[in-house]
Amino acid sequence: MRRLPVNLLIGGVLVALVVAAAMLSVIWTPHPYAAMDIPNKFAPPSPAHWLGTDQLGRDLVSQLMVAAGNSMMVALLAVSIGAVLGTILGMVAAARGGWTEEAIMRLSDLGFAFPTLLFAIMLAAAFGPSLTVVVVAIAFINIPTFARVARAAARQVWHRDYVYAARAAGMNRFAISRDHILPNIAAPVIVQATIEFAVAILTEAALSYLGLGAQPPAPSWGRMLSEAQTLMYLAPQLAIWPGLCIFIAVLGFGLLGDGLRDLSDPRLGQRRSHD
Amino acid sequence: MSQTQGTAHPILSVEQVTRRYRLPRTTLFGEAPVLTAVKGISFSIGIGETLGIVGESGSGKSTLARLVMGFEQPDEGVVRFDGYDLARLTPAAFRIARRGFQMVFQDPNGSLDPRRTVGWSIAEPLRAQSVPLSEHPARVAEVLEQVGLRPDYAKRFPHEFSGGQRQRIAIARAIVMRPRLLVADEAVSALDVSVQAQILNLLMDLQDELGLAIMFISHDLAVISSICDRMIVMRHGEVLEEGPVPTVISAPRHAYTQALLSAARLED
Ligand SMILES: Nc1ncnc2c1ncn2[C@@H]1O[C@H](COP(=O)(O)OP(=O)(O)O)[C@@H](O)[C@H]1O
Ligand SMILES: [Mg+2]
Numbered sequence: 337m338r339r340l341p342v343n344l345l346i347g348g349v350l351v352a353l354v355v356a357a358a359m360l361s362v363i364w365t366p367h368p369y370a371a372m373d374i375p376n377k378f379a380p381p382s383p384a385h386w387l388g389t390d391q392l393g394r395d396l397v398s399q400l401m402v403a404a405g406n407s408m409m410v411a412l413l414a415v416s417i418g419a420v421l422g423t424i425l426g427m428v429a430a431a432r433g434g435w436t437e438e439a440i441m442r443l444s445d446l447g448f449a450f451p452t453l454l455f456a457i458m459l460a461a462a463f464g465p466s467l468t469v470v471v472v473a474i475a476f477i478n479i480p481t482f483a484r485v486a487r488a489a490a491r492q493v494w495h496r497d498y499v500y501a502a503r504a505a506g507m508n509r510f511a512i513s514r515d516h517i518l519p520n521i522a523a524p525v526i527v528q529a530t531i532e533f534a535v536a537i538l539t540e541a542a543l544s545y546l547g548l549g550a551q552p553p554a555p556s557w558g559r560m561l562s563e564a565q566t567l568m569y570l571a572p573q574l575a576i577w578p579g580l581c582i583f584i585a586v587l588g589f590g591l592l593g594d595g596l597r598d599l600s601d602p603r604l605g606q607r608r609s610h611d
Numbered sequence: 612m613s614q615t616q617g618t619a620h621p622i623l624s625v626e627q628v629t630r631r632y633r634l635p636r637t638t639l640f641g642e643a644p645v646l647t648a649v650k651g652i653s654f655s656i657g658i659g660e661t662l663g664i665v666g667e668s669g670s671g672k673s674t675l676a677r678l679v680m681g682f683e684q685p686d687e688g689v690v691r692f693d694g695y696d697l698a699r700l701t702p703a704a705f706r707i708a709r710r711g712f713q714m715v716f717q718d719p720n721g722s723l724d725p726r727r728t729v730g731w732s733i734a735e736p737l738r739a740q741s742v743p744l745s746e747h748p749a750r751v752a753e754v755l756e757q758v759g760l761r762p763d764y765a766k767r768f769p770h771e772f773s774g775g776q777r778q779r780i781a782i783a784r785a786i787v788m789r790p791r792l793l794v795a796d797e798a799v800s801a802l803d804v805s806v807q808a809q810i811l812n813l814l815m816d817l818q819d820e821l822g823l824a825i826m827f828i829s830h831d832l833a834v835i836s837s838i839c840d841r842m843i844v845m846r847h848g849e850v851l852e853e854g855p856v857p858t859v860i861s862a863p864r865h866a867y868t869q870a871l872l873s874a875a876r877l878e879d
Contacts (some may be wrong), residue, residue, distance in 0.1 A: 515727075
C-alpha cells in the first residue's frame with residue numbers, strides 16, 4: 337500500500353471542516369445570520385457570539401457559516417456544469433478527430449483567452465449582479481479547461497489496446513466513449529474538478545467583493561471582506577475572519593486536488609516507491 | 612494444420628498496400644516530412660493458413676496489422692477480407708464483416724480494460740454484434756473453457772490474472788464471434804518463454820478446432836518458424852522475402868533474413 341500523501345490528508349481535513357460548516361448552516365446557525373442588533377455592534381468574542389458581531393450587530397459565525405454554504409453551492413454548481421459540458425466536448429473532440437476536434441479545441445483556446453472577470457461584468461450588466469451570474473461565469477470559463485483535460489486524457493485512452501479491441505469487436509465511437517473512455521478519464525477529470533473548485537471559491541469571493549455576486553443580505557466571504565474594508569482600522573477582525581475562511585477553503589481544495597493527483601498519477605506513484 | 616493451402620480462395624488478400632505517416636514539422640516553413648511505414652505490400656492468407664510476418668522493430672508490421680484490421684485506411688492499395696474490399700463497405704456492413712477477423716495484441720496488460728470484468732470484456736463483441744443477451748453467459752463460459760480457463764473467472768478483474776492468463780482471456784474475446792482470421796501482433800513477445808509455448812500451443816489447437824487463419828506477427832524468427840506454414844520477411848515497410856517456412860529458413864535469399872536467423876539461433 338502506498339502512503340497517504342500529506343497534502344491529501346491536510347486538504348481532506350480542511351475541506352471536511354468547510355463542508356461540514358456549510359452543511360450545518362442549512363439546518364442550524366448560532367443566530368439567524370441576518371438578525372441585526374445595533375446596540376451590540378462590534379461586540380468582541382463572547383459565549384453568545386464566538387467571533388463577535390459586525391457593524392450591524394450580526395453574529396459573525398452565523399454569517400461565515402451561511403457564506404460557506406453559498407460559496408460551496410456556487411462552486412459545486414459552476415464546476416459541475418463546466419466539468420460535464422467540457423468533458424463531453426473533450427470526449428467528442430477525441431472521438432471524432434479531424435475538423436470537429438480542431439474546431440472544439442480552437443473554440444476552447446478562445447474561451448481560455450476570455451477573462452472571467454470581463455465575462456462576469458458583461459453578464460452582470462445584462463442581467464443584474466447575482467450569484468447566478470457568478471455561477472454562469474465560472475461554469476463558462478471552466479468548459480474549455482475540462483475540454484482540454486478530457487481530450488488529452490481521452491486521446492491517450494483511444495490508443496490503448498482495449499479500445500482497439502472494442503473497435504475490432506464492432507463497437508461504435510459513442511459506445512466506446514461511454515464504456516471505455518469515460519471511466520478511464522474519470523480520475524484526471526475529478527482531480528481537475530477539485531482544483532477548479534478551489535479556483536471557483538476564490539473567483540466567487542472576488543466577484544462578490546466587486547459587487548457582481550452575492551447581494552445583501554446574502555452573506556458571502558467576498559462581500560463581507562469588501563464591507564469590512566472601510567472599517568479596517570476600526571474592526572480589523574471583520575476582514576480577517578472571512579479572509580481566513582477563503583484561505584482555508586481554497587487551500588483545502590487545492591491540497592486535496594494535489595493529493596488526488598499524486599494518488600492517481602502512476603508516474604508519480606512509481607517515483608515515490610523508488611525513494 | 613491447414614486444409615486449404617495457397618491462394619485458391621484467400622480469406623485475406625492485401626494488394627499493393629501503402630501507408631504513409633505525416634511526421635511533425637522539423638522546420639518552421641519546410642514541408643512536413645512523410646514516413647512510408649508500409650510500401651506497396653501484397654500478400655494473401657488462405658483459409659486455415661498461418662502466415663508469419665517477421666522483421667525487426669520499426670519494419671512496419673504493426674502498421675500492416677492496423678491496416679488489415681481496418682483501424683487505419685491505406686493511402687494506396689486494397690485490403691480484401693473474404694473477397695470484399697473493406698474500404699468500400701458501408702459502416703453497417705463493415706461492422707458485420709468484423710465478426711470475421713479479430714486481433715490479439717502484444718501487451719496482455721493493455722488489451723483488457725482494467726475497470727471491466729473479464730466476462731464483460733469477452734462479451735463485448737457479442738454486444739457489438741447484437742447477439743441476444745440471453746446467450747452471452749453461455750458463450751463466455753464456452754470460450755473461457757476453450758482457452759483453458761475456468762468459466763467462473765468471468766466475474767473477476769484483469770489484475771487478478773497473470774500475463775499468460777490475460778493473453779488467454781484476450782484470445783477468448785477474439786474467438787467469441789468465431790472469426791475466420793486472427794491477427795496476432797507480437798502476441799507472445801511480452802510473455803515468459805515457457806508461457807509463450809503454452810500460448811502458441813493454444814493458438815494452434817484453436818486453429819485446428821475452428822479452422823482459423825492466423826496472421827502471426829513477430830520479430831522472433833524462432834517463434835514464427837515453430838507455428839507458421841508460410842512467412843514473409845519485412846524490412847523498412849517492404850517485403851524482402853516470401854515463401855514456405857522450411858524453404859526460407861533452410862535457404863534464406865537475403866542477408867537480412869540470415870541475420871534474423873542467426874539472432875534466433877543465438878537466443879536458443
Ligand atoms: N501513428 C504513427 N505516426 C507516425 N509514425 C508511425 C506511426 N505508427 C508507426 N509509425 C512509424 O512507422 C514505422 C513502422 O512502425 P511499426 O508498424 O510499429 O513497426 P513494427 O511493428 O514492425 O515495429 C516506424 O518507423 C514507426 O515509427
Ligand atoms: Mg509492432
